[in-house]
Amino acid sequence: GITCLNYTDRSKDGTLAGISDRDITSFNSFLDAIKSDTLKVIYAGGIASLEDIKKLASVKSKKLEGVIIGMALYENKFSLKEAQAAANVS
Numbered sequence: 001g002i003t004c005l006n007y008t009d010r011s012k013d014g015t016l017a018g019i020s021d022r023d024i025t026s027f028n029s030f031l032d033a034i035k036s037d038t039l040k041v042i043y044a045g046g047i048a049s050l051e052d053i054k055k056l057a058s059v060k061s062k063k064l065e066g067v068i069i070g071m072a073l074y075e076n077k078f079s080l081k082e083a084q085a086a087a088n089v090s
Contacts, residue, residue, distance in 0.1 A: 004040045004065060012046030014071050019052040024059065031061045044068035050078050053086040 007030060009023060023046070031041060040063055043056055047069045056067055069083060078086075 002039065004042065006042050006044060006068070008043075008068075009045030013044065015046055016048040016071055016075065016077070017046040018048045019046055019055050021055075024055055028059060028061070031059070031063050034063060039063060040065035042066045042068060044070075047072050048077060050082060050086040053078075053083050057087040057089075 007027065012019075012023075027043060034041070042065050044067065047053065047056075047067060049072070053067065053069070056064070067087075072078060073080060073083075
């Protein structure tokens with residue numbers, strides 16, 4: 001069975017547009033709609049700053065497994081180590 005999903009805001013994917021409070025609200029609604037206690041979700045799309053990482057780290061769901069921060073890393077907006085520190089993970 002499926003154990004992990006990738007939630008991608010395709011309108012923001014690769015744009016470095018940032019994550020709004022509305023995006024977080026929509027994402028939380030999506031997570032709440034998942035009835036499985038074991039299904040994990042990875043967020044992607046628009047992450048541009050460490051503030052975006054902090055917003056996602058504030059999501060209070062055990063379903064959030066991680067984030068994809070490709071373009072931000074590629075454009076040297078921050079380092080992986082800085083992102084981990086912002087999310088309070090190692």
